[in-house]
Amino acid sequence: MNEHRRLFLKGTLAIGALSVAAGAGLLTPGDVLAAWPEAAFKAKTVDDALKGLMGGAAFESSDAINVKAPDIAENGAVVPITVSSSLKDVTNIAILASANPSPLTSAYELGKGTHAYISTRIKMGKTGDVIAIVKSGGKVYGAKKQVKVTIGGCGG
Amino acid sequence: MAKSTIKIRAREKDGVVTVKCLISHPMETGSRKDKKTGKLIPAHYITEVTAESNGEKKLTAYWGGGISKNPYLSFKYDGKKGDKVKLSWVDNQGQSDSLETTVK
Structure with a gap:
Protein backbone atom coordinates (compact mmCIF):
# COMPACT_ATOMS: atom_id res chain seq x y z
CA MET A 1 0.00 0.00 0.00
CA ASN A 2 2.72 2.37 1.06
CA GLU A 3 4.73 1.62 -2.02
CA HIS A 4 1.82 2.49 -4.24
CA ARG A 5 1.47 5.79 -2.53
CA ARG A 6 5.13 6.47 -3.15
CA LEU A 7 4.82 5.67 -6.83
CA PHE A 8 1.78 7.88 -7.13
CA LEU A 9 3.63 10.79 -5.54
CA LYS A 10 6.57 10.31 -7.86
CA GLY A 11 4.26 10.32 -10.84
CA THR A 12 2.49 13.51 -9.87
CA LEU A 13 5.79 15.22 -9.13
CA ALA A 14 7.08 14.36 -12.58
CA ILE A 15 3.94 15.71 -14.22
CA GLY A 16 4.21 18.86 -12.11
CA ALA A 17 7.76 19.48 -13.24
CA LEU A 18 6.78 18.98 -16.86
CA SER A 19 3.93 21.45 -16.75
CA VAL A 20 6.15 24.03 -15.07
CA ALA A 21 8.64 23.61 -17.88
CA ALA A 22 5.88 23.97 -20.45
CA GLY A 23 4.57 27.05 -18.67
CA ALA A 24 8.00 28.66 -18.73
CA GLY A 25 8.20 27.89 -22.43
CA LEU A 26 4.90 29.64 -23.10
CA LEU A 27 5.92 32.80 -21.31
CA THR A 28 8.97 33.37 -23.48
CA PRO A 29 9.01 33.88 -27.24
CA GLY A 30 8.59 30.26 -28.30
CA ASP A 31 10.78 30.15 -31.37
CA VAL A 32 13.72 31.64 -29.47
CA LEU A 33 13.69 29.28 -26.52
CA ALA A 34 12.85 26.24 -28.61
CA ALA A 35 16.46 25.93 -29.70
CA TRP A 36 17.90 26.13 -26.20
CA PRO A 37 19.48 22.68 -25.61
CA GLU A 38 17.87 22.06 -22.23
CA ALA A 39 19.05 18.47 -21.81
CA ALA A 40 22.65 19.54 -22.38
CA PHE A 41 22.45 22.32 -19.82
CA LYS A 42 20.75 20.11 -17.21
CA MET B 1 13.39 55.48 -21.66
CA ALA B 2 14.63 53.03 -19.13
CA LYS B 3 18.34 52.51 -19.00
CA SER B 4 19.43 49.57 -21.13
CA THR B 5 20.93 46.53 -19.45
CA ILE B 6 23.36 46.19 -22.33
CA LYS B 7 26.59 47.99 -23.05
CA ILE B 8 28.23 47.35 -26.41
CA ARG B 9 31.44 48.52 -27.92
CA ALA B 10 32.16 47.61 -31.53
CA ARG B 11 35.41 48.59 -33.23
CA GLU B 12 36.72 47.86 -36.71
CA LYS B 13 40.38 47.22 -37.43
CA ASP B 14 41.77 45.75 -40.67
CA GLY B 15 38.35 44.53 -41.80
CA VAL B 16 37.62 42.75 -38.54
CA VAL B 17 35.00 44.05 -36.15
CA THR B 18 35.52 43.24 -32.49
CA VAL B 19 32.34 43.42 -30.47
CA LYS B 20 32.52 43.56 -26.71
CA CYS B 21 29.45 43.68 -24.55
CA LEU B 22 28.41 43.67 -20.95
CA ILE B 23 24.93 42.82 -19.73
CA SER B 24 23.67 43.56 -16.24
CA HIS B 25 21.95 40.43 -15.04
CA PRO B 26 21.99 38.46 -11.75
CA MET B 27 22.61 35.06 -13.45
CA GLU B 28 21.25 32.99 -10.53
CA THR B 29 21.84 29.28 -11.01
CA GLY B 30 18.94 28.21 -8.83
CA SER B 31 21.18 26.15 -6.56
CA ARG B 32 22.35 28.97 -4.32
CA LYS B 33 20.78 29.48 -0.90
CA ASP B 34 19.74 32.73 0.65
CA LYS B 35 21.97 32.99 3.72
CA LYS B 36 19.26 34.63 5.86
CA THR B 37 16.29 32.40 5.12
CA GLY B 38 18.08 29.22 4.03
CA LYS B 39 15.76 28.99 1.04
CA LEU B 40 16.93 28.44 -2.50
CA ILE B 41 17.12 31.53 -4.66
CA PRO B 42 15.09 30.83 -7.82
CA ALA B 43 17.04 30.36 -11.04
CA HIS B 44 17.28 33.49 -13.11
CA TYR B 45 19.73 33.47 -15.96
CA ILE B 46 20.03 34.46 -19.58
CA THR B 47 19.40 31.53 -21.90
CA GLU B 48 20.02 33.11 -25.26
CA VAL B 49 21.97 36.03 -26.64
CA THR B 50 21.84 36.87 -30.33
CA ALA B 51 23.99 39.28 -32.24
CA GLU B 52 23.08 40.59 -35.68
CA SER B 53 24.96 42.82 -38.02
CA ASN B 54 22.93 44.67 -40.66
CA GLY B 55 20.15 42.14 -40.09
CA GLU B 56 22.39 39.11 -40.62
CA LYS B 57 22.85 36.72 -37.73
CA LYS B 58 26.47 36.65 -36.54
CA LEU B 59 26.31 34.82 -33.27
CA THR B 60 23.81 32.90 -31.18
CA ALA B 61 24.91 32.16 -27.65
CA TYR B 62 23.08 29.64 -25.49
CA TRP B 63 23.88 30.21 -21.87
CA GLY B 64 23.26 28.29 -18.68
CA GLY B 65 23.71 29.19 -15.03
CA GLY B 66 27.45 28.63 -15.42
CA ILE B 67 28.03 32.08 -16.86
CA SER B 68 29.14 34.74 -14.40
CA LYS B 69 26.92 37.45 -13.00
CA ASN B 70 26.79 40.57 -15.19
CA PRO B 71 28.01 38.56 -18.18
CA TYR B 72 30.70 39.65 -20.57
CA LEU B 73 30.84 38.46 -24.17
CA SER B 74 33.24 39.28 -26.93
CA PHE B 75 33.42 38.03 -30.51
CA LYS B 76 34.86 39.02 -33.88
CA TYR B 77 33.52 39.04 -37.42
CA ASP B 78 34.44 40.33 -40.86
CA GLY B 79 32.84 43.73 -41.19
CA LYS B 80 33.34 47.43 -41.69
CA LYS B 81 32.88 50.79 -40.02
CA GLY B 82 29.29 52.00 -39.94
CA ASP B 83 27.82 48.48 -39.64
CA LYS B 84 24.85 48.21 -37.35
CA VAL B 85 25.30 45.67 -34.58
CA LYS B 86 22.24 44.59 -32.65
CA LEU B 87 22.43 42.51 -29.52
CA SER B 88 19.46 40.96 -27.76
CA TRP B 89 19.01 38.58 -24.84
CA VAL B 90 16.22 36.50 -23.35
CA ASP B 91 16.28 34.93 -19.88
CA ASN B 92 14.55 31.93 -18.32
CA GLN B 93 11.92 34.16 -16.71
CA GLY B 94 10.89 35.64 -20.05
CA GLN B 95 12.56 39.00 -19.64
CA SER B 96 14.50 40.41 -22.53
CA ASP B 97 16.33 43.46 -23.80
CA SER B 98 18.12 44.58 -26.92
CA LEU B 99 20.36 47.37 -28.07
CA GLU B 100 21.74 48.50 -31.40
CA THR B 101 25.01 50.29 -31.97
CA THR B 102 27.14 51.44 -34.88
CA VAL B 103 30.63 50.06 -35.51
CA LYS B 104 33.33 52.68 -35.04
Missing part, protein backbone atom coordinates in the same frame (compact mmCIF):
# COMPACT_ATOMS: atom_id res chain seq x y z
CA ALA A 43 23.29 17.28 -17.68
CA LYS A 44 25.46 16.46 -14.68
CA THR A 45 28.49 15.07 -16.49
CA VAL A 46 30.63 16.27 -19.36
CA ASP A 47 29.74 13.22 -21.45
CA ASP A 48 26.00 13.70 -20.98
CA ALA A 49 26.28 17.41 -21.75
CA LEU A 50 28.09 16.67 -25.00
CA LYS A 51 25.53 14.01 -25.91
CA GLY A 52 22.72 16.46 -25.28
CA LEU A 53 24.43 19.10 -27.33
CA MET A 54 25.69 17.16 -30.31
CA GLY A 55 24.39 13.62 -29.98
CA GLY A 56 27.79 12.16 -29.15
CA ALA A 57 30.42 12.55 -26.47
CA ALA A 58 33.47 11.86 -28.62
CA PHE A 59 35.82 14.60 -29.73
CA GLU A 60 39.28 14.75 -31.20
CA SER A 61 41.94 16.68 -29.27
CA SER A 62 43.35 19.47 -31.35
CA ASP A 63 46.28 21.86 -31.02
CA ALA A 64 44.50 24.32 -33.27
CA ILE A 65 42.22 25.33 -30.42
CA ASN A 66 43.52 27.82 -27.94
CA VAL A 67 41.91 28.00 -24.50
CA LYS A 68 43.01 31.04 -22.61
CA ALA A 69 42.20 30.82 -18.92
CA PRO A 70 44.02 31.66 -15.71
CA ASP A 71 46.11 28.86 -14.12
CA ILE A 72 44.75 29.82 -10.73
CA ALA A 73 41.42 31.55 -10.30
CA GLU A 74 41.13 33.26 -6.96
CA ASN A 75 37.43 33.81 -7.37
CA GLY A 76 35.53 30.97 -9.01
CA ALA A 77 32.50 33.20 -9.60
CA VAL A 78 34.30 35.06 -12.36
CA VAL A 79 36.79 33.14 -14.47
CA PRO A 80 37.70 34.84 -17.75
CA ILE A 81 37.85 32.37 -20.63
CA THR A 82 38.86 33.02 -24.22
CA VAL A 83 38.50 30.31 -26.83
CA SER A 84 39.98 30.81 -30.25
CA SER A 85 40.84 28.45 -33.06
CA SER A 86 42.71 28.47 -36.33
CA LEU A 87 40.41 25.76 -37.71
CA LYS A 88 38.41 26.69 -40.79
CA ASP A 89 34.60 26.65 -41.16
CA VAL A 90 33.91 26.69 -37.46
CA THR A 91 30.16 26.53 -36.90
CA ASN A 92 29.86 25.88 -33.17
CA ILE A 93 31.82 26.50 -30.01
CA ALA A 94 30.98 25.23 -26.54
CA ILE A 95 32.64 25.91 -23.21
CA LEU A 96 32.41 23.39 -20.37
CA ALA A 97 33.78 23.33 -16.85
CA SER A 98 34.27 19.67 -15.92
CA ALA A 99 33.88 20.04 -12.14
CA ASN A 100 30.69 22.12 -12.17
CA PRO A 101 27.36 20.61 -11.06
CA SER A 102 26.17 21.27 -14.62
CA PRO A 103 29.31 21.26 -16.76
CA LEU A 104 27.96 23.04 -19.83
CA THR A 105 28.32 26.78 -19.33
CA SER A 106 27.58 27.99 -22.81
CA ALA A 107 27.23 26.99 -26.44
CA TYR A 108 27.64 29.27 -29.44
CA GLU A 109 26.44 29.15 -33.02
CA LEU A 110 28.59 31.15 -35.36
CA GLY A 111 27.14 32.95 -38.34
CA LYS A 112 28.74 33.71 -41.69
CA GLY A 113 31.92 35.76 -41.37
CA THR A 114 32.15 35.31 -37.61
CA HIS A 115 35.63 34.38 -36.41
CA ALA A 116 36.33 31.35 -34.22
CA TYR A 117 36.81 33.57 -31.23
CA ILE A 118 34.72 33.79 -28.05
CA SER A 119 35.60 35.55 -24.85
CA THR A 120 33.43 35.42 -21.77
CA ARG A 121 33.46 34.87 -18.02
CA ILE A 122 32.26 31.66 -16.40
CA LYS A 123 31.62 30.33 -12.90
CA MET A 124 33.63 27.39 -11.59
CA GLY A 125 32.58 25.47 -8.51
CA LYS A 126 35.98 23.96 -7.89
CA THR A 127 39.28 23.08 -9.52
CA GLY A 128 38.77 21.33 -12.83
CA ASP A 129 39.33 21.37 -16.55
CA VAL A 130 37.90 23.98 -18.82
CA ILE A 131 36.96 22.14 -21.99
CA ALA A 132 36.48 23.97 -25.26
CA ILE A 133 34.61 22.13 -27.98
CA VAL A 134 34.85 23.40 -31.53
CA LYS A 135 32.83 22.03 -34.42
CA SER A 136 34.50 22.59 -37.73
CA GLY A 137 33.33 21.22 -41.04
CA GLY A 138 31.07 18.72 -39.28
CA LYS A 139 33.90 17.31 -37.15
CA VAL A 140 34.22 17.83 -33.42
CA TYR A 141 37.47 18.95 -31.86
CA GLY A 142 38.31 19.78 -28.27
CA ALA A 143 40.96 21.20 -26.01
CA LYS A 144 41.37 21.35 -22.23
CA LYS A 145 43.03 23.55 -19.70
CA GLN A 146 43.12 23.01 -15.98
CA VAL A 147 42.14 25.90 -13.75
CA LYS A 148 42.74 25.81 -10.00
CA VAL A 149 40.00 27.51 -8.04
CA THR A 150 40.60 28.76 -4.53
CA ILE A 151 37.07 30.03 -3.77
CA GLY A 152 34.17 28.30 -5.53
CA GLY A 153 31.60 30.25 -7.47
CA CYS A 154 28.61 27.96 -7.45
CA GLY A 155 27.27 28.86 -4.04
CA GLY A 156 29.01 25.99 -2.20
